[in-house]
Amino acid sequence: MSILEITKPVPESAKRADHRTAGKRGGRNRDHPYWFLIPALVVLFVFFFLPTLYNFIYAFTDWSSFKSAINFVGLSNFSELLTNGSLLEDLRITLEYAIMVAFFQNLFGLLLALLLERDTRINRFARAAFFVPVVMSALAVGYIFQAMLKPEGVINGILGFLTGQHVTIAWLGSTTWTIVVVAVIHAWKWMGLSMLIYLAGLKTINEDLVEASRIDGANRWRTFWSIRWPLLAPAITFNVATALLGSMNGFDIVQATTAGGPGGTTELLNIFIFRTFGQGLFAQATTMSLMLFLMVAILAFPVIRFLRKREEVL
Amino acid sequence: MTSATASRRRRRVSLQPFAAVAVTILLLGIPFAVVLLTASKNQAEALNPNLSLPTHWQLLQNFSTVLNEGRMVPAFFGSLLIMVPSVILVLVLGAMASWILARRKSRVVAFLYALGISGIVLPPAVVTIVLLLRQLGLAGTAIGMISVYTGMYLSTVIFFVTGFIRTIPPELEEAARMDGASPVGVFVRIILPLLSPTLATATILICLYIWNDVFYALFVIGGRLDTLPLNLYQVASSGLYLQNWHLIFAYIILMSLPLLITFVVLQRKIISGITSGAVK
Numbered sequence: 001m002s003i004l005e006i007t008k009p010v011p012e013s014a015k016r017a018d019h020r021t022a023g024k025r026g027g028r029n030r031d032h033p034y035w036f037l038i039p040a041l042v043v044l045f046v047f048f049f050l051p052t053l054y055n056f057i058y059a060f061t062d063w064s065s066f067k068s069a070i071n072f073v074g075l076s077n078f079s080e081l082l083t084n085g086s087l088l089e090d091l092r093i094t095l096e097y098a099i100m101v102a103f104f105q106n107l108f109g110l111l112l113a114l115l116l117e118r119d120t121r122i123n124r125f126a127r128a129a130f131f132v133p134v135v136m137s138a139l140a141v142g143y144i145f146q147a148m149l150k151p152e153g154v155i156n157g158i159l160g161f162l163t164g165q166h167v168t169i170a171w172l173g174s175t176t177w178t179i180v181v182v183a184v185i186h187a188w189k190w191m192g193l194s195m196l197i198y199l200a201g202l203k204t205i206n207e208d209l210v211e212a213s214r215i216d217g218a219n220r221w222r223t224f225w226s227i228r229w230p231l232l233a234p235a236i237t238f239n240v241a242t243a244l245l246g247s248m249n250g251f252d253i254v255q256a257t258t259a260g261g262p263g264g265t266t267e268l269l270n271i272f273i274f275r276t277f278g279q280g281l282f283a284q285a286t287t288m289s290l291m292l293f294l295m296v297a298i299l300a301f302p303v304i305r306f307l308r309k310r311e312e313v314l
Numbered sequence: 315m316t317s318a319t320a321s322r323r324r325r326r327v328s329l330q331p332f333a334a335v336a337v338t339i340l341l342l343g344i345p346f347a348v349v350l351l352t353a354s355k356n357q358a359e360a361l362n363p364n365l366s367l368p369t370h371w372q373l374l375q376n377f378s379t380v381l382n383e384g385r386m387v388p389a390f391f392g393s394l395l396i397m398v399p400s401v402i403l404v405l406v407l408g409a410m411a412s413w414i415l416a417r418r419k420s421r422v423v424a425f426l427y428a429l430g431i432s433g434i435v436l437p438p439a440v441v442t443i444v445l446l447l448r449q450l451g452l453a454g455t456a457i458g459m460i461s462v463y464t465g466m467y468l469s470t471v472i473f474f475v476t477g478f479i480r481t482i483p484p485e486l487e488e489a490a491r492m493d494g495a496s497p498v499g500v501f502v503r504i505i506l507p508l509l510s511p512t513l514a515t516a517t518i519l520i521c522l523y524i525w526n527d528v529f530y531a532l533f534v535i536g537g538r539l540d541t542l543p544l545n546l547y548q549v550a551s552s553g554l555y556l557q558n559w560h561l562i563f564a565y566i567i568l569m570s571l572p573l574l575i576t577f578v579v580l581q582r583k584i585i586s587g588i589t590s591g592a593v594k
Contacts (some may be wrong), residue, residue: 031487032417033497037426038467040411043403046567047443047465048433054442063445115334122331128581133342135573137526139543140566143550144345145362147559149350154348154364188341192586221510249437251529252543256550270440270529277441277533286440292437300435 021310052293059287077287087273091295094248094269097183099175102240104187109194109239117202130192167270168261172258175265182266185254194239201235235309244303248296353563360560364562389545394454397524398540401461404520408471413505416479425474433469440533443531447534454538462534467520478512515587525573542569
């Protein structure tokens, strides 16, 4: 913190002047040698970019655990996954899941932030408590909810107690609604993080603005939508982008609750990749991994640009 | 009019604590109570996890069953063996690279920076990583897993640290250079100490990711080396513990404790560290 405060007063002109003199001297290059970059670049290249390049090669082969030779087979992996329907189906499921997670996680996070905004002892405790699921393993969260959502589980028990009837909803057995339930669990695990980001965003809003709108006669609802909501844009950008990216890459919670079922209706790309990899169909798993890469690469940048633009409008 | 608004506001404020407590109990209290109560029961009572109290509390006994009969202790050390070197490597390599990326200005550097942070967004190629590790002779080894994690999380560190170094005035480095310090000397004596708050935040984030990761571990070291989440996955999906919710939940409690304790102790720092980068 103190460092940040020290740096602020350094005038822009002084910094620029320093750059110019340094450039003239040519001493900068020796002061910041390129070899400092090499170890990181080597690790990044070998263990991150090289496997990604491999994706573009091995998706077009018949690499599997059943034979030692690997041959090029053209587009046959793609056509096979297209004809059996899993390619488009899993892409659709992953996208729907990501959008639902982003929606629920931000809704819960924002509501919690607004509820726990004031700095009281209870609120401080509650904020810390809502961060506990963030710290826990997603796999563990999945198992906890798997147990609670059984037809004879706690959730149905509570609903039965409240309604006075015997409730036996198969939360994890619906081909239509289970994906929504799993997305809500995912949002439950991460809502504490979104809450924190929204709380930080709310804190940056000038109290005078809110006060001014109150004096002008705006009620709380109006004040929120016309003053605070637009000013939360940076927090929304961060939260929506991280929730979308995180859930497109989702695996643990779905694997622990449904493992892709019922009837493959919660089969995210990563679930498919893990399952086919386990069956020894490495080339098919690689093909799906490439599809995930392309989907994220194609969607991520426009989404971030769109959200950033919303900020600039202000 | 003013007294009316004031009293309305006061009434609304006085409801807030009850709402906060109710929401916390509903959303967190119930799941956590189920975990704690079920982990304290015997097998028969835990068959269907619910909110009823155990007739005989045996939480500690279940803990010792999990510790002695499962492979939790080796899995704990497996997790540490992989997490500690990964975090050290990713911080050191990331900080070194970030210093150059923040201080030098050219097209090449801008390109390398974009490449360096692209891993924040792009998903790792998890299948072909296995093939690559086989070719390198690192398949199923701790070194292979550490290298994969380092490659995956370097982007996060480069992003955080480069941004921070840009806020450090170059004059601080100049002063040390006047005294004859080499680049390594400047980096170690001037830059690294200033980076410690940022590196602390990055450490916490990356520990969280690696300690809880099961997806990448399943591909790279599954079946060869145990970590806590891998072990939990095997335990919960194999016949051994099937439907033995008291043991699964006891496992989950024990496994979450290290990070939970860290979080409780460092709460303020963690929260301010995570939020400072997000909202600008």
